């Protein structure tokens with residue numbers, strides 16, 4: 642099985658649109674397993690009409706909890722908490738689980754051993770069926786962090802399924818940025834396809850994600866979305882790719898049909914968008930030899 646991760650550095654470049662289109666093109670030729678690793682803004686499922694098959698709780702962090710029966714209201718824990726997560730109300734000390742960072746300082750200062758750490762439900766992981774193959778996706782509850790841990794758990798779920806079912810390709814729609822969730826999404830990938838666009842912010846973040854991938858030794862390919870919007874920036878991306886030995890697989894033109902397709906909840910290759918469909922088919926054809934190498 643080959644593992645392809647689609648990344649962008651900057652958010653909003655059309656990464657998920659490209660990932661969904663490539664999934665559709667690939668599914669005509671290969672058995673796929675899909676992972677939506679952009680757990681803070683999981684959108685791949687919106688384009689693939691998933692039907693839930695399995696749901697698993699995700700416990701990402703521990704937070705402090707005060708045993709009211711043992712607490713003598715000395716206030717030492719509230720003083721020790723640097724995150725202002727402990728407040729007193731009506732004489733009772735309570736922990737705000739959203740503000741609690743799990744540092745355990747309160748635990749160590751409590752003279753009555755009235756504080757314990759409790760696992761906190763941070764989100765849920767799903768395995769769903771789609772017409773293109775199984776989709777592993779997740780939902781992070783509001784205010785919860787640990788998205789890197791959640792991505793790792795999601796990848797583990799998908800790997801376990803792949804071990805049994807032996808698909809040809811694992812296609813991962815990665816999160817934006819260069820942080821922990823990106824590294825979790827890209828770890829073990831054979832290839833990363835970077836989706837960028839010709840804007841100063843996107844070019845800046847494109848360089849950053851390229852540096853991250855180089856650091857982890859993951860070969861990168863690139864494509865430029867809305868490539869016709871700024872010829873000068875498009876050339877900058879081309880030059881950057883040439884200088885760093887990154888194959889530029891193709892351009893995707895700006896087309897309002899992409900917005901219509903997203904609104905309709907369909908991959909662009911599914912909608913009435915011939916220019917986009919042709920561009921993405923070209924990118925898939927250019928990608929195949931890299932995937933098969």
Ligand code: SF4
Nearest residue numbers: 722741742744745747
């Ligand atoms: S574990 Fe740390 S952050 Fe949480 S309530 Fe205790 S001191 Fe505050």
Ligand code: SF4
Nearest residue numbers: 712713715716718751
């Ligand atoms: S330190 Fe312990 S005893 Fe004192 S207020 Fe906090 S929980 Fe209660």
